[in-house]
Amino acid sequence: MSTLRIEFCGEHYTAAEGEDFVIGREGDLEIDDNPYLHRRFLLITQENGLWWIANVGTLLSATVSDGSGGVQAWLPPGARLPVVFPFVQVLFSAGATTYDFTIQNDAQYFSTTHIHAGASGTTTIGAVPLTSSQRLLVVALSEQVLAQDSPGRGQIPSNAEAAERLGWPLTTFNRKLDNVCEKLDKVGVAGLRGGRGKLATNRRARLVEYAVASHLVSRDDLVLLERNAAGGAGPRVPGDGE
Template sequence: MTAPATLRVEFCGERYTATPGTDFVVGREGDLEIDDNPYLHRRFLLITEEAGLWWIANVGSLLSATITDGSGGVQAWLPPGARLPIVFPRVQVLFSAGATTYDFMIENDREYFSTTNIHAGASGTTTIGAVPLTSSQRLLVLALAEHVLKQDSPGRGQIPSSAEAAERLGWPLTTFNRKLDNVCEKLDKVGVQGLRGGRGKLATNRRARLVEYAVASHLVSRDDLVLLERNAASGAETPGDVDGE
């Protein structure tokens, strides 16, 4: 039987090692104590070795996690009760609890699969598959993901409210909410899960899920944050309705 690879976990500058034959627990309590956030499960994610392969399982009851290969080329949504094999040399895990988004990295000594990313160099428009984002939609995503993108190492970042993000952009709240609706609708149509839900809990959950997806897929990056400063310096004019929303 093949010996399991060594698994290392990095969070907020601290490094941990998962030991074969022993469960590695991530949550409010466990081997990786994320935070005392009351919205976070005591035991949320479970990393275990089985037959020479490492797995990550969601043992919580409410929260979901976004799992990516680290390059943004492969991404999966891990709802409660689901589990995935850890088959890439670097895996990024993102999840949100309340108004905070967390992320940590997993390094695997063994590479079962590899991915290759193709990045478009055009400015002003970003595409996810066949879905284009206008420049104002990209600004919206950046305003929501700003605190997460500013982290020097995997850790935690606050997600602003819609009112705070609208103020950051200099937009009326109604404009921000309309454009948020359209961004989420576009991504939902190409299969991004977690952006639509029931009334009453949709707004907060979709902002968190949008940040997770945008960061994990490299839809926006830290280098893009300069666009927020340019927007502020230009007087943050309210975007018109002719840019495709």
């Protein structure tokens, strides 16, 4: 039987055979003393020769990726997934904070190095083209998560804070955020649009989780923010195809 090695904030943990591994405000991996985070949120267990990660919370969801960005899944409350890749990244948000940790699996069941979207399109989503201003917006929201030296935690800025970071009017930022979420929703990214009254914070968090997990943006893109601040991209953006 394989073992799982988990990394969070530079610390390493091991999921032992025959024992449950609990992740949350309390448990084997105590993420943070965040009141928005469940005491028991994610549960890693063995069953039928496989490791599984289950969402045992009631409100929060998690984004699980194979690490390459080729396969990504949304894990809502009550759902579970087998850990079948050699490297897995897990991201989730509680309040205005996004957390991420990684899992290394000794048993390499599948490799996604050369995987492409299948005919069904149910497990992979192809590259989504972003305009230059849309990419800037996503990078601004993901900045703290992307800037981490190791998996851990990052704050998600409010719309007003991100707009100020970019030098944009808030109305411009809000419009472009709507357009990015609509574009990703149309290609099947779950959790970005909801019914009336959907909290904007939840939408921003899901956007950051998806963008980082799928490698839609990366640490290399942080330079775009500095160029924008220096005037390379201009403080006020034109329509830019939205």
